[in-house]
Structure formats: C-alpha cells, structure tokens
Amino acid sequence: MIPAARIAHHRRAANLVPAVVIVAAMLAARLPLAQSHPALSLWLCLWLSADSLLLSRIARDGAGRPDARTVCATLAGACCLVSMAAPPALRAALLAMPGTMVAMALALLAHLALAGRQALAIVRRGGTAARWESVAAQFLPPALVRLARAELVVLHMALLRWGGPADVPPGARAFAYHRHLTPMAITLLSLSAIEVAVYHVFLGHWSRLPALAMFVVSDLGLVYLVGVVKSFRFRPILLEADSLRIRAGLLLDVAVPLNRIESVSMAIDGAEVRDAATLNAALLAWPNVIVHLRAPIDHHRLLRRRSIRRVAFRLDEPEPFVRLLQWRLGQP
Numbered sequence: 267m268i269p270a271a272r273i274a275h276h277r278r279a280a281n282l283v284p285a286v287v288i289v290a291a292m293l294a295a296r297l298p299l300a301q302s303h304p305a306l307s308l309w310l311c312l313w314l315s316a317d318s319l320l321l322s323r324i325a326r327d328g329a330g331r332p333d334a335r336t337v338c339a340t341l342a343g344a345c346c347l348v349s350m351a352a353p354p355a356l357r358a359a360l361l362a363m364p365g366t367m368v369a370m371a372l373a374l375l376a377h378l379a380l381a382g383r384q385a386l387a388i389v390r391r392g393g394t395a396a397r398w399e400s401v402a403a404q405f406l407p408p409a410l411v412r413l414a415r416a417e418l419v420v421l422h423m424a425l426l427r428w429g430g431p432a433d434v435p436p437g438a439r440a441f442a443y444h445r446h447l448t449p450m451a452i453t454l455l456s457l458s459a460i461e462v463a464v465y466h467v468f469l470g471h472w473s474r475l476p477a478l479a480m481f482v483v484s485d486l487g488l489v490y491l492v493g494v495v496k497s498f499r500f501r502p503i504l505l506e507a508d509s510l511r512i513r514a515g516l517l518l519d520v521a522v523p524l525n526r527i528e529s530v531s532m533a534i535d536g537a538e539v540r541d542a543a544t545l546n547a548a549l550l551a552w553p554n555v556i557v558h559l560r561a562p563i564d565h566h567r568l569l570r571r572r573s574i575r576r577v578a579f580r581l582d583e584p585e586p587f588v589r590l591l592q593w594r595l596g597q598p
Contacts, residue, residue, distance in 0.1 A: 281326065287318040292351045304359035304529045308366070311352060316344035332465040333408065335380045342377035343407065347369040381405045384474070420516060423500065424493030432500050439505045443514075443549075444498035445582045450550050458488050498549070503579065505590060512577055514547050520565060522577065528560045532584055544576040553578035556586065 283380040291314045294300055300307040302487040320340045324332060332340075344569035349360070349370070360366060381404040388400050403411045457482045469477035510522045534556055539546055545565055546553060555578070562573040581587055 271484050281322065284315075284318040284322045288315050288347060288351075292353075295356055296353050297553065301355045304355045305363065308348070308352065308356045308359050308363075309357065312344060312370075313345050316341055319344055322369055333386070335377075335384070338373060338377040338380055342372040345373055357393055371487060378405070391562055411461060416516075420490055420493040422493075423497050423516065424489045427496060427500060432502050434502070434504065435506070438511075440502040441505070441587045442499070442502050442582045443580055444502075446551055446580065447495075447498055447549055451498070455488075455491060458491055462488055467592070475511045481530070503581065503587075505594070510591070512545075512547050512557075512579055514579075517549075520545065520547070520577065522557065522559070522563065523593060526548055526559050526561060526563060527591075527595060528558045529586055529596070529597065530555065530557050532556075534578070538576060539578050541576070543574055544573075544578055545572070546578040547572045551580050553580045555579055555581055557591075 291311045295307050295311055307531070320332065320337065323336060323340060349357070350359075352360070383403040385404040386395055388404070391397070399411055399415055402414075432440055432442075458532065462481070465484060466477055466481050469480055494516055500512045501515050501519075503513055508524055510527065511523060512520045512522065532554055533551055537545055539553060543562070544556075548554075557577045559575050559577075562575045565572045565574050
C-alpha cells in the first residue's frame with residue numbers, strides 16, 4: 267500500500283507539472299526556430315497544454331479514464347491559455363488558420379454547454395450558500411474560483427465591514443483574541459501607510475511608471491492588510507456543539523472535533539510550543555492556552571501538509587474558555 271504522504275506528494279507534483287510544461291512551451295514558442303514555423307509551433311503548444319492538463323487531472327483524481335466533461339473542459343482551458351499567452355507570431359498564424367479556430371471554438375462551446383447543464387442542476391437544487399461557488403467551478407478551474415472567492419472575502423472585509431457583530435454561528439460560543447493585537451495592528455498599519463507614501467514620493471522623482479506600479483501594488487497590499495487586521499475581531503475562536511474552531515482571522519481556520527481532544531491547559535511549555543507537531547495559532551504574542559489531542563490530525567496550508575498533536579493559541583480571557591471546554595470534555 268502506498269503511504270498517504272507519498273500520495274499527497276504525487277498530487278502536489280501533478281498540480282505543478284502542467285504549469286511548468288505550459289510555461290516552457292510558451293518560452294520555446296518565442297525562439298527564432300519556433301517563430302519561423304508558427305503553425306507547427308502553435309499546434310505543439312496546443313498539444314502540450316492539453317496533454318499536460320489532462321494527464322495532471324487523471325493523476326490528481328485517480329479515476330482512470332476521464333469523462334467527456336473533463337476532456338472538454340481541459341481542451342477549452344488549453345485553447346484559452348494558448349490564445350492568451352502565445353506570442354504575436356503564433357496568434358497571427360492562428361488567425362490565418364480558420365479550421366483550427368473553428369475546432370478551438372467548438373471545444374469551448376462544448377465545455378460551456380456541458381458546464382451550463384451541470385450548473386443549472388446545482389441552481390435548481392438550491393440549499394447551501396456556497397452553491398454559486400460550485401456553479402462558477404463548473405465553468406472555471408476550482409482553484410481559480412477559490413482564489414477569487416478569497417480575494418472577494420478580503421476586499422469585503424477591508425472595505426465594507428466597519429461594524430456589527432462577529433461571525434458566530436447559532437449554538438456556538440465565541441472567545442475573542444483581538445484586543446491584545448489592536449495596538450500592534452494599528453502600529454503596523456501606520457508604518458505601512460508611511461512606507462507607501464515614501465516609496466511613491468521617491469519613485470515619482472525617478473520615473474512616473476514605476477511610481478504608479480508601486481503605488482497600485484502598495485495600496486492593494488495595504489487594503490489586504492486592513493482586511494486581515496479587521497478579521498481578527500470578526501472571526502473569533504468558536505466552541506461549537508461538536509468541535510473547536512481555532513481561527514486567526516482570515517489567516518487560519520482549523521476545526522478540531524471534541525472527541526479528538528485529550529486535555530486543555532493554560533500551563534505552557536516552551537518546548538511543546540516550538541515542537542513541529544504543535545500548531546501555534548498565537549499572533550504576535552506568546553500563547554496562553556494549549557490543547558492536546560488524542561490522535562494527530564492533518565493540517566493543510568498552501569502546498570504543505572502537517573500532522574499536528576497540539577494546538578496553541580492566545581485568548582484575551584482564557585479562564586472562561588478553559589473551564590467551559592473542560593466541562594464539555596467531562597474533565598474536572
């Protein structure tokens with residue numbers, strides 16, 4: 267039997283290989299030899315893009331032969347990528363080949379038709395609030411949809427939420443951790459704003475275009491930072507009916523089932539906090555609560571996967587949390 271760690275490693279590799287292949291193909295298409303044979307280069311780029319995406323999907327899902335919807339979606343994605351990323355010589359060759367353009371358009375229309383039928387079925391079922399994300403994932407890559415959703419959540423938090431209660435589901439008990447972060451967060455935002463202004467002034471004297479580019483990037487980063495800082499208040503740690511949700515604003519959200527918790531304590535051991543099997547969710551401070559687990563749980567973060575046995579975090583008022591959790595666990 268293949269270990270789970272090796273399977274996860276292979277799936278991460280399957281996610282990266284298509285990007286490497288497509289970037290290499292687009293770079294090769296800019297070489298003089300490719301520019302002298304644009305039609306052949308275009309077909310090779312289309313084949314490499316479609317083949318790498320489809321093989322990656324098969325390796326990721328492990329489902330064997332792909333269905334028609336997967337094939338159409340892969341072909342449509344490859345056509346869109348090549349059309350947008352190909353150099354001018356290849357795009358000119360594409361315009362001179364109406365047969366290839368018709369084939370690419372048919373692949374795109376087939377994907378839209380199959381995805382539209384699936385999306386319509388999801389809309390008719392109704393129910394969950396996340397159904398629109400599922401609908402969008404029928405037309406676009408799910409990873410791109412998740413990224414867009416995360417971007418919208420940050421922008422909504424930064425620009426539109428200026429008051430109101432925290433995000434606490436019915437039946438859950440919330441425990442705040444943002445009060446000790448407020449002075450440090452205000453200081454960090456102030457320094458960031460000063461840094462943006464200084465960069466803009468100095469770069470403006472040197473060149474206008476880099477100054478505008480840095481201004482856009484810096485302002486966007488400042489907006490994201492405002493959203494993250496505000497999320498500390500709106501997303502507290504939750505003690506739910508059957509789980510403990512350890513949150514750090516928009517940065518972290520880990521659900522630990524109560525039946526997996528062995529004990530909770532305010533006695534913090536530095537060696538345990540620094541151990542690789544401990545998830546330290548305390549922000550800019552030393553934790554004052556640590557939760558020990560009966561068995562390790564997996565925590566996925568970007569491309570990393572960790573097995574954790576303890577979770578440490580900091581609360582503004584840890585005593586009520588510890589008493590309530592011990593009562594829920596049936597401990598004295």
